[in-house]
Amino acid sequence: MQTRRLADALGIEVVGLDTTAPLDEGTRDALVDLFHQHLALVIRGTVLTPRQYVDLIRKFGQPDASDTSRYHEPIDIDGFKGLRLVSNIESGGRNVGQFGNDEMGWHQDRWTDAVPPPATALHGVEVTKSGGRTGIASLVAAYDALPADLLARIEGRSIHFPLKVNDFEGELDDADIEDPALFRKVPLVQRHAVTGAKFLFLGARRILSYIDTAPRITGLDKDGSAALLDAIYDHVALPAFNYLHQWRAGDILIWDNRACAHRRESFDPDERRLLYGTPIVTSDVLWRGEAALAG
Ligand SMILES: O=C(O)CCC(=O)C(=O)O
Ligand SMILES: [Fe+2]
The missing domain is CATH 3.60.130.10 (Clavaminate synthase-like)
Structure with a gap:
């Protein structure tokens, strides 16, 4: 081979x-x-x-x-x-x-x-023949290359994913994101079990029009979470980290x-x-x- x-x-x-x-x-x-x-x-x-x-x-x-x-x-x-x-x-x-056949956004299964x-x-x-390519981004390379200001906004924070997708539009209390019956909470920066490398945990946000998870970040309201996620997703999408x-x-x-x-x-x-x-x-x-x- x-x-x-x-x-x-x-x-x-x-x-x-x-x-x-x-x-x-x-x-x-x-x-x-x-x-x-x-x-x-x-x-x-x-x-x-x-x-x-x-x-x-x-x-x-x-x-x-x-x-x-x-x-x-x-x-x-x-x-x-x-x-x-x-x-x-x-x-x-x-x-x-x-x-x-629609575009699918960045996610982890x-x-x-x-x-x-x-x-x-x-x-x-x-x-x-054209389109339909699958993109893979290294979240290790993306973590390693985080600009200092973005790293400072991420470090020590967790991301909260609704266990039921598309379910919380407008009726969510900020405190609910800490409820394990409603949200899965995971650190944004994790360490790989085999290689020991640090990586960004992205999870999922908008995969398709009918899979929109709207995750939240600890300590930030809805708009603050969305702004930080915009910055993280823009960074991960840089060609340098992608195949x-x-x-x-x-x-x-x-x-x-x-x-x-x-x-x-x-x-x-x-x-x-x-x-x-x-x-x-x-x-x-x-x-x-x-x-x-x-x-
Ligand atoms: O269609 C693709 O290339 C990717 C589909 C996908 O995200 C998956 O099967 O988990
Ligand atoms: Fe997938």
Whole structure:
């Protein structure tokens, strides 16, 4: 297998791997090392069946097993119904998958989980000719390069995410953000469980028109929170911290969901796009046990 750096801040490409064959442990460990070093891994391969894809992902950890049937017709792989289909394709009046063709804003998957998934993986099955690129930002590089004034506004503060999205317009008391039944509170600056690197925890804000979390920052009112979040998001979006993935059919993109945020460009609704996706929720190789909960 050969590798090539993809961007200054993060990302490495791997070519020459047969993704249809079972991954041996030595190769898996080499890929895990690349993952920790570069935060985002692009494996160029061929289009896999759902079962081949899930078998490969299981070499890295346990894919999220939540039933996807509230989003789309689930694919059953020996009882596993957690394979997410990210797609704008419609068939027989139903969406084949989630998220349509609109732009998706920066986020980390499952941001309100007590311990968010260490990684997320996507696999390109049908890809667009233009648009629809997936952007990955290193929140480690973004933290390291914070201007002093922005760092001073962030340090020591936490971010509060509503557990129910789109629920609080106009009727929220400032004190409610400390209620653990309503909000998940996490430090804005965290330390990576495996690498020890400090990173900004972004979570999610506006992902799509129907996923708008309006997070709050400790000690700031609604407008103050929004102003600080504007500054943080502008900083994270700087090209210096980003890799923008142009999909080819057969690609597997797997990134560190703790130390990276991701977004997606919009694309022409007349083009077809289908990705398999899954957050990797627990893993002995990407995440070494309870150490993950430290600091
Ligand atoms: O469609 C994409 O490129 C990204 C979708 C996404 O954010 C996800 O599946 O978690
Ligand atoms: Fe996502």
